[in-house]
Amino acid sequence: MNAKIIYKIVAFEDEKEIFSEKLTFEMLKTIVSNSPDSFDQDPLYRLTAQHPSASIREEIAYKDKISEEVCEILSKDNSISVLRNLTRSSGFKEFASFEILERLIELDYECAENIASNIESYQQVDVSKLAEFIFQQEDPRVLLSLANCYSAPKRILKQLANHDDYSISNAAKETLNR
Amino acid sequence: MSSEYIYKLVVEQNGKQVVTKVLTYKMVGEITSSLEDNEGNNDFFEVAAHHPASSVREYVASKDNISTNVMETLSGDKSIAVLRNLVNTSCFRDNATEEQIEKLVKLDIEIAESIANYISSFENADANKLAVLLSESNDPSVLATLAGNSDTPKKILKVLSTHSEPEIASQAKNSLDY
Numbered sequence: 001m002n003a004k005i006i007y008k009i010v011a012f013e014d015e016k017e018i019f020s021e022k023l024t025f026e027m028l029k030t031i032v033s034n035s036p037d038s039f040d041q042d043p044l045y046r047l048t049a050q051h052p053s054a055s056i057r058e059e060i061a062y063k064d065k066i067s068e069e070v071c072e073i074l075s076k077d078n079s080i081s082v083l084r085n086l087t088r089s090s091g092f093k094e095f096a097s098f099e100i101l102e103r104l105i106e107l108d109y110e111c112a113e114n115i116a117s118n119i120e121s122y123q124q125v126d127v128s129k130l131a132e133f134i135f136q137q138e139d140p141r142v143l144l145s146l147a148n149c150y151s152a153p154k155r156i157l158k159q160l161a162n163h164d165d166y167s168i169s170n171a172a173k174e175t176l177n178r
Numbered sequence: 179m180s181s182e183y184i185y186k187l188v189v190e191q192n193g194k195q196v197v198t199k200v201l202t203y204k205m206v207g208e209i210t211s212s213l214e215d216n217e218g219n220n221d222f223f224e225v226a227a228h229h230p231a232s233s234v235r236e237y238v239a240s241k242d243n244i245s246t247n248v249m250e251t252l253s254g255d256k257s258i259a260v261l262r263n264l265v266n267t268s269c270f271r272d273n274a275t276e277e278q279i280e281k282l283v284k285l286d287i288e289i290a291e292s293i294a295n296y297i298s299s300f301e302n303a304d305a306n307k308l309a310v311l312l313s314e315s316n317d318p319s320v321l322a323t324l325a326g327n328s329d330t331p332k333k334i335l336k337v338l339s340t341h342s343e344p345e346i347a348s349q350a351k352n353s354l355d356y
Contacts, residue, residue, distance in 0.1 A: 006190040009201070009209065011225045013181045019225045023187070030208040031187055031201065043197050047189055 005047055025053040032059040042067050054079035061085035061092075068095040075100045080108050087114035093121040101125060102133060105142075112142040120151030131156045140165050147171035150178065183228060203231035210237040220245045232257035239263035246273045253278050258286050265292045276303040283311055290320045298329035309334045318343050325349035328356040 007028050011019035023031070032048055035041050041063075049060045049070045054077075060066065061074050062085045074086050075096065083104055086092045101122065105112040116134045119127050134146050135156050146152050147160045148171050160172035185206050189197035201209075210226050213219045220243070227238045227248045232255075238244065239252050240263040252264050253274065261282060264270050279300060283290045294312050298305045309331050312324045324330050325338040326349040338350035 003191050004193075008188045008190070009222075010186045010188050012184045012186070013228075015182075015184075019221060020188075021222060026212055027209045030212055031205050034202070034205045034208060035199075044187075044189065044199060047191070047197065 005050075025051070025056060029053065029056045029059055032056055037063045037065050039065050039067065041065075042070070045070050046073070049073040054082055057082045058085050061089060064090040066091035071095045075104070080111075083108060084110050084114065087111045090121070093118065094123050096122055096124060098125045098129065101130060105134060105137065109139045109142055112137060112139065113145040116142055116145035117149055118151075119146070119149055127151060128153050135159065140168060143168050144171055148175060150175055181228070183225070183230065185229075203229065203234060207231060207234045207237055210234055213241075215241045215243050217243050217245070219243075220248065223248050224251075227251045232260055235260045236263055239267065242268040244269045249273055253282075258289075261286065262288050262292065265289050271296055271299045272301050274300060274302060276300075276307065279303050279308065280311060283308075283315075287315075287317050287320060290315060290317070291323045294320055294323040294330075295327060297324070297327055305329070306331050313337065318346060321346045322349050326353060328353045 007023040008020055009023050009027065010017060028048070028051070035044065045060050045063065045066055046069055048056055050073060051057060057074060057077055057079060058081050060070065061082045066089060071086070071092050074082055077083055087104060101115055105115055112134065119130050119134070122130060131146065131152050134142060137143065143160060143163065144167060147157065147168050152175070154176065157172045157176050161169050161176060163169045163172065185201040187197070187199045187201055188195055206226065206229060213222060223238050223241060223244050224247060226234055228251065229235055235252060235255060235257065236259050238248065239260045244267065246269070249264070249269050252260055255261055265282060279293060283293055290312060293308065297308055300308065309324065312320060313334050315321060321338060321341065321343070322345050325335065325346045330353060332354065335350045335354050339347050339354060341347045341350070
């Protein structure tokens with residue numbers, strides 16, 4: 001059975017409770033959005049990462065200082081917007097496994113673009129293996145992101161330099177020449 | 179000594195408090211701003227009207243559906259920005275006393291302009307008396323607003339139509355012809 005989680009705003013006057021009301025999802029979103037991007041917030045972020053409102057989860061996925069547990073929860077999210085934010089988070093880059101990246105790359109082109117642009121940032125995966133997997137994608141936008149990535153292995157960039165689409169081949173050549 | 183107000187986010191999981199977090203004044207402000215302008219939120223507005231941050235009180239003072247209690251609290255506020263917002267609310271127009279309106283007219287030019295703009299909308303004040311008070315202002319922007327309001331008593335408009343300031347005279351003539 002799912003745990004019943006209630007979010008409330010409580011006001012105190014001289015330490016005496018004078019007001020208590022459940023927060024609407026929009027109020028909670030405001031709080032999460034304005035909360036500092038800090039590991040100190042982890043207890044709150046672990047709970048809100050499971051909130052039924054995707055707009056709240058999007059706010060959490062936007063943070064860089066999120067724990068492995070929060071990354072794990074959000075990487076299974078059914079909202080593409082949450083996943084797109086998550087793939088930009090440095091917290092995610094620290095903890096994401098190859099299996100998670102593989103799934104997200106195949107799921108959504110924007111997630112794939114985000115990952116392809118920063119392949120060197122993923123600390124748990126082999127850059128060559130990741131680049132090889134992205135290279136196999138058909139979407140030219142994803143390949144263009146990879147072609148623009150200085151950390152992409154030269155072997156892959158050389159193959160992209162021969163791509164039929166000249167925006168991709170030109171980008172790969174420029175990256176190779178820098 | 180004035181009271182100390184604290185707002186907290188409280189998260190309960192299966193009836194047990196698992197997170198408590200003091201909300202910053204910015205968060206309380208954002209929440210107040212995002213709350214719908216309806217009577218159902220009056221309990222919250224009542225508490226927020228006492229918040230030490232004038233920015234929070236400004237948001238409360240911009241709601242039309244505040245209770246007369248909240249209006250009373252805010253009409254004694256020491257922040258001009260709060261009072262400027264308050265005079266534009268329908269609650270203030272419906273409930274403010276003549277004495278409260280007169281006090282605010284004398285306090286601030288922008289407030290005087292707002293009142294000149296709504297001269298016939300104050301339920302508990304005599305529009306003629308208010309118009310006389312406003313017409314005694316030395317500030318041309320107040321007089322121009324009063325002159326530009328077709329609800330201003332004709333007697334006052336006729337006097338303003340002969341004003342040495344062309345903008346005031348022109349506005350008054352237009353209102354008389356309306």
